[in-house]
Amino acid sequence: xxxxxxxxxxxxxxxxxxxxxxxxxELNSLFDLPTTGNFARQAQLFSGWTPALDLxxxxxxxxxxxxxxxxxxxxIDVSLHDGMLTIxxxxxxxxxxxxxAERTERFSGKFRRSVTLPTRVDAGKVSASYKDGIxxxxxxxxxxxxxxxxxxxxx
Amino acid sequence: xxxxxxxxxxxxxxxxxEGEKFITPPTSVxxxxxxxxxxxxxxxxSKDGLEISIENNELSIFGRRSNPTIDGTPVHRESQPYNYRxxxxxxxxxxxxxxxxxxxQGVxxxxxxxxxxxxxxxxTVS
Numbered sequence: 001x002x003x004x005x006x007x008x009x010x011x012x013x014x015x016x017x018x019x020x021x022x023x024x025x026e027l028n029s030l031f032d033l034p035t036t037g038n039f040a041r042q043a044q045l046f047s048g049w050t051p052a053l054d055l056x057x058x059x060x061x062x063x064x065x066x067x068x069x070x071x072x073x074x075x076i077d078v079s080l081h082d083g084m085l086t087i088x089x090x091x092x093x094x095x096x097x098x099x100x101a102e103r104t105e106r107f108s109g110k111f112r113r114s115v116t117l118p119t120r121v122d123a124g125k126v127s128a129s130y131k132d133g134i135x136x137x138x139x140x141x142x143x144x145x146x147x148x149x150x151x152x153x154x155x
Numbered sequence: 156x157x158x159x160x161x162x163x164x165x166x167x168x169x170x171x172x173e174g175e176k177f178i179t180p181p182t183s184v185x186x187x188x189x190x191x192x193x194x195x196x197x198x199x200x201s202k203d204g205l206e207i208s209i210e211n212n213e214l215s216i217f218g219r220r221s222n223p224t225i226d227g228t229p230v231h232r233e234s235q236p237y238n239y240r241x242x243x244x245x246x247x248x249x250x251x252x253x254x255x256x257x258x259x260q261g262v263x264x265x266x267x268x269x270x271x272x273x274x275x276x277x278x279t280v281s
Contacts, residue, residue, distance in 0.1 A: 053234075070194075118230055
């Protein structure tokens with residue numbers, strides 16, 4: 001009679017299972033690649049660089065925040081036309097290109113983002129700042145667009 | 156052959172350790188005469204929010220956002236409010252003691268010099 005040695009089920013008795021776990025991790029890691037952002041940014045797979053744009057609003061201002069890493073200030077063009085804010089520009093990446101590039105995930109070239117502003121703004125008072133690769137455009141609301149408290153006496 | 160000198164580290168189990176979500180920053184890697192150049196896009200990260208470490212040939216770059224706080228309600232949002240994290244496996248031929256980093260306008264640039272003994276050398280015949 002031969003006895004089969006008892007193996008504790010907690011031990012990994014089948015090493016191949018680890019490899020399945022590795023495969024699962026590898027597959028999961030595909031979803032961490034930079035191309036998978038939110039759906040709006042998927043567009044950049046087809047049309048080049050689409051920097052993420054956020055828009056905020058308070059009583060006095062409309063604020064646009066755009067992620068533009070590695071730009072020169074003078075290459076960013078902010079314009080306002082007919083209630084539409086447009087941020088455009090071009091980025092040059094002198095390094096990371098050419099025959100010695102091993103991995104190029106950064107996009108270089110032109111971009112353009114336009115957004116319709118939720119209210120009228122005072123075009124003469126628009127200001128912008130660029131810090132840590134983030135462009136912040138502050139657009140003061142036009143006087144008539146600001147919320148006003150109107151005293152109404154009920155007769 | 157040189158493709159393996161700086162390699163993405165796919166063992167990402169560590170990056171999910173605390174259930175925090177990270178952005179994998181888009182990165183360019185290029186070879187220079189002296190070594191390698193890595194550029195990572197991390198908008199919103201300043202010098203103070205950057206942590207770079209090397210352990211057992213694993214180069215980890217972690218960037219904490221310090222976004223400007225905006226007074227107001229979001230009307231439209233495309234950016235992801237997570238911090239950045241990415242790691243690479245570097246070849247032992249890279250002199251890890253001489254790795255240098257700088258950050259400018261949300262782009263982190265790392266220079267990874269090759270160790271002296273692996274640089275091409277001209278041997279003069281005596």
